[in-house]
Amino acid sequence: MSDTSPRPRKPGKPYRRPKKDPVRMLAFEALRAVDERDAYANLVLPPLLRKARDKGDFDGRDAALATELVYGTLRRQGTYDAVISACVDRPLREVDPPVLDVLSLGVHQLLGTRIPSHAAVSASVELARVVLGDGRAKFVNAVLRKVAQDDLDGWIQRVAPPYDDDPEEHLAVVHSHPRWVVSALWDSLGGGRAGIERLLEADNERPEVTLVARPGRATTEELLGEEAAVPGRWSPYAVRLAEGGEPGAIEAVREGRAGVQDEGSQLVALALAHAPLDGPDERWLDGCAGPGGKAALLGALAAERGAVLVASEKQPHRAGLVAKALAGNPGPYQVIAADGTRPAWRAGSFDRVLVDVPCTGLGALRRRPEARWRRRPEDLEGFAPLQRELLRVALDSVRVGGVVGYATCSPHLAETRVVVEDVLKHRGGGELIDARGLLPGVPELGEGPDVQLWPHLHGTDAMYLALIRRVD
Numbered sequence: 001m002s003d004t005s006p007r008p009r010k011p012g013k014p015y016r017r018p019k020k021d022p023v024r025m026l027a028f029e030a031l032r033a034v035d036e037r038d039a040y041a042n043l044v045l046p047p048l049l050r051k052a053r054d055k056g057d058f059d060g061r062d063a064a065l066a067t068e069l070v071y072g073t074l075r076r077q078g079t080y081d082a083v084i085s086a087c088v089d090r091p092l093r094e095v096d097p098p099v100l101d102v103l104s105l106g107v108h109q110l111l112g113t114r115i116p117s118h119a120a121v122s123a124s125v126e127l128a129r130v131v132l133g134d135g136r137a138k139f140v141n142a143v144l145r146k147v148a149q150d151d152l153d154g155w156i157q158r159v160a161p162p163y164d165d166d167p168e169e170h171l172a173v174v175h176s177h178p179r180w181v182v183s184a185l186w187d188s189l190g191g192g193r194a195g196i197e198r199l200l201e202a203d204n205e206r207p208e209v210t211l212v213a214r215p216g217r218a219t220t221e222e223l224l225g226e227e228a229a230v231p232g233r234w235s236p237y238a239v240r241l242a243e244g245g246e247p248g249a250i251e252a253v254r255e256g257r258a259g260v261q262d263e264g265s266q267l268v269a270l271a272l273a274h275a276p277l278d279g280p281d282e283r284w285l286d287g288c289a290g291p292g293g294k295a296a297l298l299g300a301l302a303a304e305r306g307a308v309l310v311a312s313e314k315q316p317h318r319a320g321l322v323a324k325a326l327a328g329n330p331g332p333y334q335v336i337a338a339d340g341t342r343p344a345w346r347a348g349s350f351d352r353v354l355v356d357v358p359c360t361g362l363g364a365l366r367r368r369p370e371a372r373w374r375r376r377p378e379d380l381e382g383f384a385p386l387q388r389e390l391l392r393v394a395l396d397s398v399r400v401g402g403v404v405g406y407a408t409c410s411p412h413l414a415e416t417r418v419v420v421e422d423v424l425k426h427r428g429g430g431e432l433i434d435a436r437g438l439l440p441g442v443p444e445l446g447e448g449p450d451v452q453l454w455p456h457l458h459g460t461d462a463m464y465l466a467l468i469r470r471v472d
């Protein structure tokens, strides 16, 4: 099927202006921004939705549909690309990106929503007429009519290789993940087909919004008084908001006494704070603090114990976010903009140190629907030396007997266990503490001593944590 230029209209056929559908137009605009400007959907979408609401174009249902169309299209892009490929007569890279965006949005409506086929095709063709012109709208119409001939299961049968022939490629197409990501997640998770399928499915679900009641500043009881709020699963400070709950509408969140924070991140901060320690427990360091979610929880926990938190972040603007997150902390704290590999503090001067290092973010794919398509395996090599150096310096920064938490929001072994093992082997002077006992009540934490959380098992991001005691 080719993308032909417009043919002259037959004489006598009256021209009809295309209908502008604000929801599809907005979804298209967001997809273009993600594609063209490498924007993040979760940053692009809220201002577009606000603008549409302010103009009076949108109500709550329109906003929900636009959000679903953008997130669903981005998450399912791998599957949809395979389907579109089967319906056009040239490689996808030769299809203009705006045409591909309209097609993907249409395929999502056809295969991933309950929108009736005829409505999905006609809405997509109208959108194409507005944003691409009449000629390319015909191409969109022809492709989508082919797609509409089957449902998602039927298409998967046609475009994915059988599981037994090529398990990773099968799962990559069915669950819309790059193959190398399937492979890496499976390496880390272990086990058979059922577990990895559940993980990949969980990556394609919208995560709940979780709040943290910062100790000494807010209580879970206060947050549970909010509409659609239910207790967290694992963290005593967590409250989950059911679909539709608006954190920005909650007073404690607006005042910084509570925040939006995944339970996995809360557990990391809590496990470090509760790791057993002999001797003084007075000075804590967060060496990679931006934007400040864990620092704000650590700061509040440190305050309860009379300890001071130093929150350090390399990027000055992110250090500003940390300062904002910590403002009003009930105990002493200091925020500095500093490179954690060139410490601005004396060696051995902290009792507890967290390094939540920069990583590929493969554990937070639920939140960033476009991230899986942007990341490349080469990115791992870029992060590897920095991750090792930050952990090494963290071990130098803690006193003998003190504890370091090494955390990532990636489960990739090259960013988790391999880094910890390398640093412990080459630097020496550290021993792993069993972190599992510091996450009370949390099941399925593996063989330890480190901990890997999973979206499908714990409902959290796939956070990793190793706790290391400095022994000399």
Ligand SMILES: C[S@@+](CC[C@H](N)C(=O)[O-])C[C@H]1O[C@@H](n2cnc3c(N)ncnc32)[C@H](O)[C@@H]1O
Pocket: 265, 287, 288, 289, 290, 291, 292, 293, 294, 295, 312, 313, 314, 315, 318, 338, 339, 340, 341, 356, 357, 358, 359, 409
């Ligand atoms: C995964 S994020 C930390 C998230 C944070 N702990 C939270 O919970 O909000 C990693 C942070 O490390 C910062 N970073 C990168 N290189 C650094 C370095 N050399 N020293 C200190 N911080 C660095 C990044 O700017 C980023 O803000």
